[in-house]
Amino acid sequence: MALMIRSSAIHAAGCYTTGPIRNGARVLEYTGPRISKEQADAKYEHSPTTYLFGIGDGSKVIDGHGMAMFLNHSCDPNCETDEVRGRVWIKAIRNIAPGEELTYDYNLYDGDEDEAVCNCGAATCRGSMYSPDELKRRARAAKRTTRKNSR
Numbered sequence: 001m002a003l004m005i006r007s008s009a010i011h012a013a014g015c016y017t018t019g020p021i022r023n024g025a026r027v028l029e030y031t032g033p034r035i036s037k038e039q040a041d042a043k044y045e046h047s048p049t050t051y052l053f054g055i056g057d058g059s060k061v062i063d064g065h066g067m068a069m070f071l072n073h074s075c076d077p078n079c080e081t082d083e084v085r086g087r088v089w090i091k092a093i094r095n096i097a098p099g100e101e102l103t104y105d106y107n108l109y110d111g112d113e114d115e116a117v118c119n120c121g122a123a124t125c126r127g128s129m130y131s132p133d134e135l136k137r138r139a140r141a142a143k144r145t146t147r148k149n150s151r
């Protein structure tokens with residue numbers, strides 16, 4: 001299978017397949033140096049765009065480089081990530097036709113709210129790239145703050 005990077009309706013650039021991909025197939029690996037969460041925070045403190053992928057318990061991240069970092073988030077994706085012994089693979093979760101853009105659910109759990117807004121256009125779009133659990137956590141935290149302020 002061949003992949004190509006070109007402009008995307010979701011975000012600046014996206015990763016597309018030129019051939020069919022079967023459900024369950026490993027499409028590509030999320031490659032890049034492994035650095036600690038603290039190193040990543042320091043390195044990207046002033047950068048609006050990062051391609052970090054949390055692995056293990058989240059104390060380490062992959063500082064993404066290569067094709068996988070061009071995959072955009074979608075709330076109705078055609079791929080998912082699969083961590084196997086510290087390596088992260090992008091895997092198809094349905095049959096994908098030639099010319100389709102490859103996407104996976106970022107399930108973010110860190111970072112600034114305004115940088116996580118989702119415009120994927122899916123019918124099931126949750127409006128954010130945060131994971132459903134993280135959205136719940138943030139909603140609870142917001143409620144706590146409101147209560148504290150209204151005292």
Ligand SMILES: [Zn+2]
Pocket residue numbers: 074075076118119120121122124125126127128
């Ligand atoms: Zn969305």
